[in-house]
Amino acid sequence: MPDPTTSESTAEDAFSRYVTPELDVLYRVARSITRNPTDAEDLVQDTLIRAYKAIERFDGRYPRAWLLTIMRNAQMNRVRRKRPELLRDPDRTMQRIADTSEDGQGVENIVMHDEFDAAIETSLDNLSERFRSVIDLVDISGLSYQEAADILEVPVGTIMSRLHRARKRIRTDLKAAGITPRKSNE
Amino acid sequence: MKIRRAFWKAEKTELNCREVGRVLQWYLDGDLDQADIPKMQEHLEKCRECGLEAETYESISQSLAARGQLADDDVMDRLRAFTVQLVESNGDIDS
Numbered sequence: 337m338p339d340p341t342t343s344e345s346t347a348e349d350a351f352s353r354y355v356t357p358e359l360d361v362l363y364r365v366a367r368s369i370t371r372n373p374t375d376a377e378d379l380v381q382d383t384l385i386r387a388y389k390a391i392e393r394f395d396g397r398y399p400r401a402w403l404l405t406i407m408r409n410a411q412m413n414r415v416r417r418k419r420p421e422l423l424r425d426p427d428r429t430m431q432r433i434a435d436t437s438e439d440g441q442g443v444e445n446i447v448m449h450d451e452f453d454a455a456i457e458t459s460l461d462n463l464s465e466r467f468r469s470v471i472d473l474v475d476i477s478g479l480s481y482q483e484a485a486d487i488l489e490v491p492v493g494t495i496m497s498r499l500h501r502a503r504k505r506i507r508t509d510l511k512a513a514g515i516t517p518r519k520s521n522e
Numbered sequence: 523m524k525i526r527r528a529f530w531k532a533e534k535t536e537l538n539c540r541e542v543g544r545v546l547q548w549y550l551d552g553d554l555d556q557a558d559i560p561k562m563q564e565h566l567e568k569c570r571e572c573g574l575e576a577e578t579y580e581s582i583s584q585s586l587a588a589r590g591q592l593a594d595d596d597v598m599d600r601l602r603a604f605t606v607q608l609v610e611s612n613g614d615i616d617s
Binding site for chain 1: 547553575577578579580581582583585586587588589590594597598600601602604605608609612613615
């Protein structure tokens, strides 16, 4: 029979080693998924609880991917509880949740430092969910293509393709608005 | 990481703007094959229009990445405290 003290210590060590360093990433991704700071914090807590319960079965390989899978499952459960009728189409579900976020603008207002950022903000708002989600996960949250592909359940090639097309749309919007990069304005 | 092979022939010495535009984002993301990078760099240095295009994409990426750095200190403090509490209670905690 395993020594419970040793077991707890092992779980604590593993949690500190694999989970704690990923807190920032988990919150950024949660914010991307929920578009709502309060829901994002709840989702991270939910993910942490699930991760703690499963930490002894975790083999130590790719902790971020492991945690993001847990987060995705946690989010699906949360959506199921809130909106059971929308589960058949996760993309649509995410869109509807984003559309109904009440305080999703809070963080966004902070980042309007100048005309360039403001124009990007406007362009981001006009992107469809499938493009916006890839920008959120890769360019904003800093995930790898593979990590984003795992969350969205699409091939890596699709992530890259959507990413390039999304940035191109932002670029086109900036051009149409006559906005040039900050370096040129300075 | 998946590396993109450019579609131009290896013996091609100079690229035109259209060819550069097709793989510019691959290049900026570091996904372009090493062998194709010098030709890209050479064109971007010579061509003002493509150079500006690259600069714009870089600025877009920087602006987007900056959003990811806007982590709320209070939220992160609460999440770290939650993590400590979770471990101390051996997982017996409600979110």
